Amino acid sequence: MLPVERAIRRGGWFLRRRDLLALGFTDARLKQALGRKRIFRVRHGWYSVPDAPELGIRAVRVGGRLTGLSALESYALPVPRPTTLHVAVRPTASRLRHPADRRVRLTRLSGATVHWDHTGATRSPWRVSVADALLAVLATERRDVAVAACSAALHRRAITGAALDRVFARAPARVTRWRTLVSALDEAHGETYARLWLGDAGIPCEQQVEVSGVGRFDFRLGPRLYLEVDGGQHGEPEGWERDHDRDTELAALGARALHVTYRQLYSAWPAVLAAIERAIADDAALATRRLRHPYRPRAQRKRRRSGAKLPP
Numbered sequence: 001m002l003p004v005e006r007a008i009r010r011g012g013w014f015l016r017r018r019d020l021l022a023l024g025f026t027d028a029r030l031k032q033a034l035g036r037k038r039i040f041r042v043r044h045g046w047y048s049v050p051d052a053p054e055l056g057i058r059a060v061r062v063g064g065r066l067t068g069l070s071a072l073e074s075y076a077l078p079v080p081r082p083t084t085l086h087v088a089v090r091p092t093a094s095r096l097r098h099p100a101d102r103r104v105r106l107t108r109l110s111g112a113t114v115h116w117d118h119t120g121a122t123r124s125p126w127r128v129s130v131a132d133a134l135l136a137v138l139a140t141e142r143r144d145v146a147v148a149a150c151s152a153a154l155h156r157r158a159i160t161g162a163a164l165d166r167v168f169a170r171a172p173a174r175v176t177r178w179r180t181l182v183s184a185l186d187e188a189h190g191e192t193y194a195r196l197w198l199g200d201a202g203i204p205c206e207q208q209v210e211v212s213g214v215g216r217f218d219f220r221l222g223p224r225l226y227l228e229v230d231g232g233q234h235g236e237p238e239g240w241e242r243d244h245d246r247d248t249e250l251a252a253l254g255a256r257a258l259h260v261t262y263r264q265l266y267s268a269w270p271a272v273l274a275a276i277e278r279a280i281a282d283d284a285a286l287a288t289r290r291l292r293h294p295y296r297p298r299a300q301r302k303r304r305r306s307g308a309k310l311p312p
Contacts, residue, residue, distance in 0.1 A: 004033040005049045013052040014060050014125045017045050043102040056126035058099035064089035067115050071133035077152045080145050080189050088117035130158045131167050138171040148189035150182040190229045214249045222283035224255035
């Protein structure tokens with residue numbers, strides 16, 4: 001017979017006592033594994049192993065499964081970080097516990113949001129499916145967060161477009177229009193927020209634009225104006241140097257890129273929007289001037305003044 005801890009891992013990290021007994025384990029073997037700290041009791045009647053996912057441990061301890069943003073986070077999707085633990089429980093569930101202590105009853109101050117779940121059974125004992133998690137997000141979160149979560153799931157191919165359509169068909173009618181705002185091109189929730197807020201301001205943008213010889217940019221806002229939303233990875237020396245190299249190459253082509261950090265995006269959006277609007281106006285004016293006065297490198301200007309024949 002397999003060791004108890006291996007059976008629990010094969011069972012999806014969490015198993016009930018009755019399931020373990022059905023597999024042939026005895027209470028004596030469970031007690032022995034507990035004493036050796038190979039397994040532990042998550043809550044009454046539920047067992048797990050020390051290396052189980054922490055979010056899963058907290059959800060099962062409450063008495064349910066991860067849902068909403070918490071479930072999507074457990075699938076490694078780049079969604080906005082939830083401020084509370086989202087747990088789906090059966091409509092008949094009782095004796096809910098604190099996510100950090102199975103001996104303490106759950107209260108409003110326990111740091112967990114309970115979703116009364118009617119979706120039925122799932123293969124996982126500790127988290128709902130991506131589709132059901134998105135449904136919970138659509139039902140409870142504001143527009144920007146919900147669209148960012150749906151976009152992240154599409155971008156990472158955790159759900160198909162057709163499956164997402166079915167999720168929206170089950171969601172409240174008030175969010176139906178959000179489906180047209182979802183984009184699989186969003187690589188991070190900061191990009192989703194910037195795209196939505198630019199749209200709110202009436203500023204059209206083109207996503208994931210490739211500039212030949214330079215690289216790809218998050219958005220194009222004008223003929224020669226680009227926008228980059230810089231997450232935490234841009235604080236690394238390699239990313240910082242790479243961005244400056246691209247900016248230099250872009251400037252040589254007569255274009256420029258605006259860089260917005262997450263801090264600026266979330267805490268100073270009015271100032272960022274003002275800078276973007278000014279840059280778009282300047283780009284449009286410069287594009288008009290260049291039609292009348294095309295740029296020529298300095299070497300060509302010297303040749304023209306000296307009467308030398310310019311190359312074709």
